[in-house]
Amino acid sequence: MTNPNVVLHVADVHKRFGGLHALADIDLQVEEGQTHAIIGPNGAGKSTLLNVIIGKLAPTSGTVVFDGAILTGRKPYQINQLGIARVFQTPEIFADLSVLHNVMIPALAKRDGAFKLNMLRGLDSETGILREAQDMLEDVGMYGRRDMAAGSLSRGDKRRMELAMCLIQHPRLLLLDEPTAGMSRHDTNTTIELLKKIKSRGMTKVIIEHDMHVVFSLADKISVLAQGRIIADGTPDQVRGNPKVQEAYLGGAH
Amino acid sequence: MRAMSRNDLLLFLGFTLVVLAMPLWLQPFGAAYPDLLQRFMIFGIFAVGFNILFGLTGYLSFGHAAFFGVGSYAAVWSFKLLSLDAIPAMLFAIVVSGLFALLIGYVSLRRSGIYFSILTLAFAQMSYNLAYSVLTPITNGETGLQLTLNDPRYLDAAMGSAQAGQPVPTLLGQSLGGFAGFYFCAGFLILAFFIAQRITNSPFGMMLKGIKSNQTRMNYTGFNTKPYTLAAFVISGMYAGLAGALLAVTDPLAGAERMQWTASGEVVLMTILGGAGTLVGPVIGAWLIKYFENIFSAINDTMLHRFWGFLPEGADNVMVAITSKFVGEGWFLTLGLVFVLIVVFLPGGIMEGVRRIAHLFNRQRKSPDRPASQVQPAE
Structure with missing residues (x-):
């Protein structure tokens, strides 16, 4: 090389x-x-x-x-x-979870690594991760749909959200x-x-x-x-x- | 940093109140006697723990009765060898069932879906057969493991607190019979519910939901899903062990039939009936099934005649003839029927029914000032 x-x-x-x-x-x-x-x-x-x-x-x-x-x-x-993050041809998303949680999960992976047994902290107290996810959704223009179930999004929005899930990991x-x-x-x-x-x-x-x-x-x-x-x-x-x-x-x- | 959101706190307090007041509000239902109440608590704990694996993580285990049984055996052995006090027995049972779950989970979780279910079923049946025959020195086989006057109880002997008469489990010297036993179990159910609530609302809980929803995405998002599923498996195994130990505390006799597949299937029914993935649902499912089992199966024709007595002569006999098929020995028919109806019309269990009704009320109240577009809420 x-x-x-x-x-x-x-x-x-x-x-x-x-x-x-x-x-x-x-x-x-x-x-x-x-x-x-x-x-x-x-x-x-x-x-x-x-x-x-x-x-x-x-x-x-x-x-x-x-x-x-x-x-x-x-x-x-x-x-x-x-x-390295990947966007799939058919969006791979967490269909049962809200859009906001879909974006928070990758942010947690970036911060906490491949495995962390953090079951005593409340999700509500993860204000840093929450703000990051909200900013990311704002960036891709999906903040208004943050509480919707990801599975009910349109195909285009699913892709956009999947992109946001990748981008939040920088x-x-x-x-x-x-x-x-x-x-x-x-x-x-x-x-x-x-x-x-x-x-x-x-x-x-x-x-x-x-x-x-x-x-x-x-x-x-x-x-x-x-x-x-x-x-x-x-x-x-x-x-x-x-x-x-x-x-x-x-x-x-x- | 808030420890709990306001809604979670209300849910927890409400749950605590409902549980502690059970001897009062179950009076009209004829279910307010200690033996049944204890069982409500014990199977509530079993279902709450099972739900962490099945409802949150999406792994359907058909062998959780094995951990329940191991918990019972471990508790009885603690009564025999260490002390009649319930606390060491509970701790010992939780540790032993946790280790047992670690072993079985490590192997079973190499597969997912139906193969995982079959593996857990196979391990549980293996445990059942071992307990029934091969391991007779430990389990006392068919007869079941029970306390005797000649048990060494080294801890009690060392403390000089030897008890006279037939040995029964105690808590710091206090008897755990009757309502004392109920409140002892209720304390553990409330604690178990609290821990499950914390797990559900933690980042760890969200990872489990992520695994249930899309394991592929979890892997490509940077999570090693194996330790997450194993942790969920061990936690739910420890819950089952705790429930098994409590059953041994209220009735110090451990038999192999507790590990049979029917017992494993029962906790699956409880969880689905109440609503898998919800916090309260599995507890309600457990209560309902135990209620049916104890109350419905005790109803006989005389009671039915009294119940239908308000109908005109002749009509009451017809009703008695029909309904008698669904009570007494036939209560399994009722259970099966209710289960089929729930799965077909309310796949989310009783909790989904509650949510639908609440939704209906909300819409009626809000409809005038709200646009027609209904945003579908996330789980």
């Missing part, structure tokens, strides 16, 4: 599912503070790559290094405690799996605005996205994945002009 700014390095990762070579020879370097988009046609291995990074899947070979720490072989909660790396999938144009645009806002906070982001409008409005760097391999890498303009990319993906889609 020659570039000192690289915070996430996916090195020589292969992933096989039986005979299927889902990821082949993936080498990906994400620089600190950048928004790095991974695009590619359906079945290119984008989600598999994200699952390997977050520890949901173990790579067949290769390693993932985050800021000097090897992620491969660690459990999802350990990876989170290193400062992660160093945020992984976003198709954050606007299935959203209306209006919801997509508000999400882009929100993501742009957090871009200025200097957080590193890896984003998987189908929607080219979203990708080109947010990404600093783009890697194009096709059939489990990275076929192109570079700034949005470089990628847009790459004939291989147009053949594999953009040409077909547009």
Whole structure:
């Protein structure tokens, strides 16, 4: 690794599912503070790559290094405690709990670590965590819905709340799996605005996205994945002009 | 920093008052005698503890009677070996059942859902069979473990407070028979409720709710969920042990049938009937089931004739013929029927019914100055 700014390095990762070579020879370097988009046609291995990074899947070979720490072989909660948060394609939220509690839980994880037997303190006395959660909800424009059950939110709001659940942990790396999938144009645009806002906070982001409008409005760097391999890498303009990319993906889609 | 919010304090005080006044307000229901009241307290504690694992954390154990039984055996052994005083027996029972829960929980919690339930059931049945036959030297098998005149009671002997006559458990030398026994158990139920309330309202309690709601998200949020579930399992096991010990205090005889699967199933019924996940629900469920068991099963045809006596001649006989199927030996039929009705129409148990009624009243009162959009409240 020659570039000192690289915070996430996916090195020589292969992933096989039986005979299927889902990821082949993936080498990906994400620089600190950048928004790095991974695009590619359906079945290119984008989600598999994200699952390997977050520890949901173990790579067949290769390693993932985050800021000097090897992620491969660690459990999802350990990876989170290193400062990596993830937004899922289908929001993973606490549907039975209130919006406020949904956001307080990750804040407690950040403060108290993976396990703490704090059963004598009342939740009411956690004023610091409470204020943090309220400010976060204010930021994403959901303060008015704080007492609603999270399960009764609209799809767009669930995503926004899940994003808030990640942001309250001030992660160093945020992984976003198709954050606007299935959203209306209006919801997509508000999400882009929100993501742009957090871009200025200097957080590193890896984003998987189908929607080219979203990708080109947010990404600093783009890697194009096709059939489990990275076929192109570079700034949005470089990628847009790459004939291989147009053949594999953009040409077909547009 | 407030110790408790105003609502929690009111709930706790209200609960305390209702429990302590039970000998009064249960009089008209014919349930105000010590033996039954003690059982109300004991199974209330059992259900409150079970709810911490099932209602809060979402793990359905079908083997909690094992911890109840272990608590009973441990308490009786304490009476035999240490002292007839109830306090060492309770402490010993809680510690032993806690360790036992740690062991079984550690293995069972490697799985979740139905596999977890089956594992707990298997362990409980194993414990039952061990207690019934293999471990006869410890459990006295079929006969059950009981106190005898020849028990060593080293602590009592050392203190020189040997008792004459048939040994019975005491508290600092005072007898625990009758209403004294009830108030002793009531003190523990109130304490058990208080601790459960604190756990529910603590950050730890919120983590348990998070695990019930979405364990995947908990993992990706940075929580190691294993120790949380194990802690919940051990706490509820200790509650069960405490309840088992209290049963041994009020009636110092421990038998293996306390560990059977029917006993494990009963606490599940109590919790669901009252409302899993609520604080008061499981206690109400326990009270109702024990009430049915003791009162309904004692009703006979003569009493039914008196009850339907106001009906015209002939009609009362028909009613007696019908209702007699649901009382006495047939009270399980009533229990089953009530349970089916609750699960079908009120999946949240009696507490959900209470909430719905309260909601209805609120809406009627507030409807004029309130917009139609009803915000769905969180749990």
